[in-house]
Amino acid sequence: MIRIIVSAFALAITLAGFATQITVGSYNIRVKTPDDKGPNHWDNRKEYVARTVVDNGFDVVGFNEVKSGTQQTELKELLPQYAFHGWDGHEGWEDSGETAVDLVAWRPEKFDMLDKGWFFLSRDQEVWEPSWDNSSMANVRHTSWVKLKVKETGEVFYFFCTHLDHQGNIARMLQSHINYEKMWEIAGHYPSVMVGDQNSTTSRVNYLNLYKAGFTDAFSVVADPVAKFGSDDPATAGQWKDDPSTGRRIDYIWARGFNVDSYDHCTEKYDLGAMPSDHVAITAKLTYVDPQLDNRYRYVRAGGDGDGSMEAPFGSIQEAVG
Numbered sequence: 001m002i003r004i005i006v007s008a009f010a011l012a013i014t015l016a017g018f019a020t021q022i023t024v025g026s027y028n029i030r031v032k033t034p035d036d037k038g039p040n041h042w043d044n045r046k047e048y049v050a051r052t053v054v055d056n057g058f059d060v061v062g063f064n065e066v067k068s069g070t071q072q073t074e075l076k077e078l079l080p081q082y083a084f085h086g087w088d089g090h091e092g093w094e095d096s097g098e099t100a101v102d103l104v105a106w107r108p109e110k111f112d113m114l115d116k117g118w119f120f121l122s123r124d125q126e127v128w129e130p131s132w133d134n135s136s137m138a139n140v141r142h143t144s145w146v147k148l149k150v151k152e153t154g155e156v157f158y159f160f161c162t163h164l165d166h167q168g169n170i171a172r173m174l175q176s177h178i179n180y181e182k183m184w185e186i187a188g189h190y191p192s193v194m195v196g197d198q199n200s201t202t203s204r205v206n207y208l209n210l211y212k213a214g215f216t217d218a219f220s221v222v223a224d225p226v227a228k229f230g231s232d233d234p235a236t237a238g239q240w241k242d243d244p245s246t247g248r249r250i251d252y253i254w255a256r257g258f259n260v261d262s263y264d265h266c267t268e269k270y271d272l273g274a275m276p277s278d279h280v281a282i283t284a285k286l287t288y289v290d291p292q293l294d295n296r297y298r299y300v301r302a303g304g305d306g307d308g309s310m311e312a313p314f315g316s317i318q319e320a321v322g
Contacts, residue, residue: 020150020288021261024159025053025061026195026251028236028279031100032071039274040240042071048276050078053105056266056283060106060148062161062195064251064279069098083108086144086161087118102144102161102196114156115147119182121164121175133168141165143179143196145186155288157257158187162196172200180210191257191288197279201248202233215254218263218284234265236282240274242267251282258286 029049032042039045053061061082066072068089076084086103106113121141122131128140143162149155162179165171176198183192194215202217211217219225225232235247244265253263266281306312 020153020155021285022059022150022288023057023283023285024193024195024253025056025058025266025281025283026064026161026197026253027053027061027266027281028064028163028197028251028277029066029075030277030279031065032067039272040278042074045272045274045276046071046074046078048270048272049075051270052266052268052276052281053079054081055268056281058105058283059110060104060159060193062144062159063103063105064161064163064197065100066103067098068101072101072103075103079105081109082106083113085113085116085146087142100139100163102142102163104144104146104159104161106146106148106159110151111148112151113146114149116145117186118142118144119178121162121171121178125178125182132170132174134165134171139165141171141175143182147187147190150288153288155191157191157193157288158183160192160194160196162194162198164197164199166199172198176210180214184214189257192255193258193286194254195252197251199250201250211252211254215256216258216260218253218255218260218282218286219249221260222263229265236265236280238275238278238280240278242269242275242280244280251279253282253284255284255286257289259289261285261287 036042066075082105084103084105086101089099089101119125119142120128121143122129130140134140141163143160145158145160147156147158160183164175179194183194194211222228225234230243230245233249234244235249236251237248238244239247262285264283266283269275300316301313302315304313304315306314
């Protein structure tokens with residue numbers, strides 16, 4: 001809907017009706033390891049990981065547990081329609097020179113990438129170091145982020161992908177505080193999305209209330225989760241199963257500055273005989289909400305030749321809605 005306000009000086013056209021809906025995802029794909037056999041081995045499941053992303057129409061997705069060497073390379077090769085950003089990995093790890101990284105992927109035909117970065121979830125966010133009761137040197141955690149602009153509308157938002165420690169309760173608590181503070185520091189009041197493996201259920205550790213203070217848990221829009229998923233807190237850590245009614249929900253999509261339109265699990269096994277990962281990918285449809293009301297208006301005045309602002313209006317309605 002276009003709303004036109006008429007005054008003696010100009011027409012003000014609100015563009016709120018053109019708000020963009022995006023499909024976002026969170027997917028822990030499980031690190032490549034020789035311990036996985038049969039359909040669980042990366043070489044057998046990697047094409048189905050990629051199909052899960054494509055078939056569910058992710059516009060932006062955050063990946064957890066991507067080994068920084070060949071697994072990362074192969075994932076990017078399997079998804080050529082996406083652009084990627086993330087920390088490249090710590091090359092000093094003695095065991096293999098690889099570690100698990102968190103990646104953000106987006107469709108470059110839909111978005112322009114305006115900025116990017118990452119930070120460690122440790123005492124010093126610029127230093128690779130285990131902090132507090134973090135599980136091990138091999139599991140120093142981090143968060144990757146991008147700033148994206150919707151090409152069609154110019155709407156700007158931030159997307160963060162994180163993975164908290166799986167053992168340290170203090171580490172998880174303080175890592176969540178770092179995430180919350182860094183998101184506000186980096187994104188300010190722009191609409192933002194945080195996805196990833198939090199390694200905790202909502203009933204186990206109440207620090208998730210920190211995120212809830214400023215973000216919407218996308219799952220909360222499901223009216224009857226028992227009817228839809230067989231559980232009131234459906235699992236994402238599925239142990240290669242497609243049944244969300246058993247297991248733990250530890251992967252999340254948090255949104256700020258968006259209306260959450262839907263939330264779902266991606267449970268297609270294809271012909272693999274098992275899920276493509278030991279985590280179930282989750283997805284949500286979000287509608288962009290402009291953080292500044294003034295940005296929803298374009299001004300028009302006969303003879304104008306400006307940029308559509310109140311001070312420099314367009315000369316025609318066609319320019320304003322074009």
